[in-house]
Amino acid sequence: MDFQLTDEQRALQETARKYAREVIRPKAAYYDETAQFPLDLIEKGFELGLLNLAVPAEYGGLGLSHLDGVIATEELAWGCAGVATSMIANDLALLPILIGGTDEQKRRFVTPFTKELKFASFGLTEPGAGSDVAGMSTTLRREGDHYVLNGQKQFITNGEHASQYTVFATTDRSKRHKGITCVVIEGRPKGMTVGKHENKMGQRASNTVTLTFEDVRVPVENRIGEEGEGFRIAMETLDNSRPLTAIVATGIARAAMEHAIDYAKQRQQFGRPIAEFQGIQFMLADMGMQIQAARLLTYQSAWMLDQGQKNTLVSSYAKSFAADMAMKVTTDAVQVFGGYGYMKEYPVEKLMRDAKLIQIYEGTSQVQRIVIARELLR
């Protein structure tokens, strides 16, 4: 075992941290307030190579390990979780292609993203099918050399700005998850409409929309894997992306803890800094230990992927632990700030709102526990 980061890992952590500190942080409150898409921040991030971290070198990426990606992403989330979510959304959309696509499809659908800044979206969730993925009602009907796509996908990150969509739909609803198939949609074909940006509680900088498909024609060569393979591809994608969402939670919590420590040292009550009161100290101590535990679980889940091991159990540990941890830590940080913490003038209430989403997206904390229990009881 080796807990030491390599020189390259330290270097990319440093770059991501500097970017988060100097580029994201100064504008985080603005994008939270306005819920606009932080394109200027993401452009700068793209220039620095901080997008599409999951793309292998043979398809134009940097060939980073999963652990490398996790190390960099913690810093982005420390800057602003909404921005980080928008920055890692491409990975989520490109992973199904990298997992299930042919060499030709990877060159066609993945490589262009490494050449210029473009966005891709991942479409799995539906209005009537959230945790119950297999209950999806968006359909794909084969017509010669095309499929015809009908249905609706919601809570689609970056959907308004994307030029490519990885969509999961069913070719046969009666087969439940065995009927799910993955296709790539290029651009905005006829029959596809993009809804308005959702007015979210937190992570407001990340764009979130509904996609509606009415008789949208998709060439058969855009199908990733075989018909009915979509569920496996989606689940494997989530195995890959869970460490990223877990580390987003860790980054948010670290930011909250740092703010709480600074404030506790500064804020005077009863004639001394509140950091001298044990009640505050215990809250800070709990933050530190829980953040470190979440980070190590997350590192392990990413490291397992790098070793070619199945990480479903550990990545579910990491995602659910980190999400619940971030909720607790950010809530306590608001508590340390007292009345000021509840005000938007201070940064901690935003972190609390941002953290909440991690307990919900990419498998709720409850679904993670179902996965964990299933693995344990196997």
Add this chain to the structure above:
Amino acid sequence: MKILVTAKRVEDPESKIKVKPDGTGIVQEGLKYKINPFDEIAVEEGLRLVAKHGGEVVVVSIGGKEVHEQLRHALAMGAHKAVWVNHTGPLDQMGVAGLLQKVVEKEKPDLVILGKQSIDDDQNQVGQYLAEWLGWGQATFASKAESFDSENEKNKVPALVVGADNKTVRVVREVDGGLATVECQLPAVVTTDLRLNQPRYASLPGIMKAKSKPIEELIPAGLGVDVTPKLTVTKMSAPPARKAGIKVPDVATLVEKLKTEAKVI
């Protein structure tokens, strides 16, 4: 043109420096290290000049194996190759300038750009020693006049301008009360002030590319330099603690305190 730049490894300027209780040095535990911020500006200026005039940037650092981190950082920013003078143990500014002189004689750059000082020793000497020993001209504290954000600044000519014939460099220097412009024949030594430029980031592709860029190793004995320090630090201590705030009775006392105690006016 060929430009040699320096990359000293120093404590992260954001970290808290504490003196060991016995006064023999500073507490190293928990410290992070970075490239000296003034040197980072030197690397950036070298890269900008090379982008304009062609050529290469060679970065040099002196120290143990750990300075590879700073060399790699400069390589990730875009420097073309690195020279590592492998030396552990104490070294003073004369030792550093002596080693750099040998590296310069070996690499034969047209221009050497160094930070005006390192943020640990704060001596502000090496560039000047080096220029004298090489018999070259020097332009210290290369700078710009205004805030980076101002419109005026964006439209401004760079502080370092290489002459049309590639034989001179014109440098704007930040000095007491204003800006002095000098012109040095090349080769020359330039040292950087804080407001010369804003260094670029080491991008992730840059970091990955840096892995395969060469780092040449040299040793002081091989360069024939005696690095026995002539300057020794015999004791370190913390500065006197900040005095608790006081209330002053009148304006005269306030001005007196600001002048003689705080030394800010």
Add this chain to the structure above:
Amino acid sequence: MSIVLIVAEQQPDGALRKATLNALSAGKALAEKSGAELHVVVLAKDASAIANELKDHGVKAVHAGSAPHFEHYIAEAFAPAIAELAQNLHADFVGMASTSVGKDLMPRVAAKLKAAMASDVMKFEGSGTDITFTRPMWAGNVIAEVKLATPVKVFTVRTTEFPPAQKGGAPGEVKAFTPAAPGEVKTKFVDFKEVKSARPQLTEARVVVSGGRGTKGDFKEIEALADVLGAAVGASRAVVDAGWVPNDLQVGQTGKVVAPELYIAVGISGAIQHLAGMKGSKTIVAINKDPEAPIFQVADYGLVGDLFKVLPELRDAIKAAK
């Protein structure tokens, strides 16, 4: 008799740079410790005026080197003349104020003399040639005592640590000398532009004067004080919220974070949001009518009083002190 040689500095406008007098008193302190004579050297196109000015400041001798190539300061042209004089005098110590010329020139002199050098010296201790130099490291977070092992020892001094030398005692002897012409000087002076101190940017200013609710929106006195100090003007949230001054002057949690050498908070109570934006300042002065205002807890110097009376007085006192 050993010799401490201090290098005087001429400003671009031809006058003696005042920091030279601080360096002279440092030189005097060192000369007393080491039992040496204090000499001073001035290089200029015509060094006689400055030499005459310096001779009454308690020096044994003033070496006045006049030459056309000293019209504009260039390290390569000045260093050989100083090194040569130091060698001729067998000076043990060569020092100068830590001005931008001192910083540029003295290492080059030291290099010529194969001498080690200590920069920004704050104090001298010891005796004879066994002198310990006290100087700051890590931006003043560490105070180091250093020894120089070379026969000649070169230094610059932090002028704020030494008062300006006063006139008095027997006048020193003015010795004109003709420095040897330097070899080929590879650097040429192009121009010098004085930077007029327009009001600096809030986040970059060395001094910030901020006004709060106590100003009742009247910033005239704040601005006048800022002009005297070459300072930027800041404000607390309360006055920004009241619409008295523009948003971009706000110092604090949601405004600018500043860390100047001197922060003067005028009529500001010191809410924690404001403290977050200025607590990194090196010296903090608070002026407030209310002696219980929380700003006094973080201030190095507090003055209780009505700002409209205190500020004009302060402005005049600072003008006089400069």
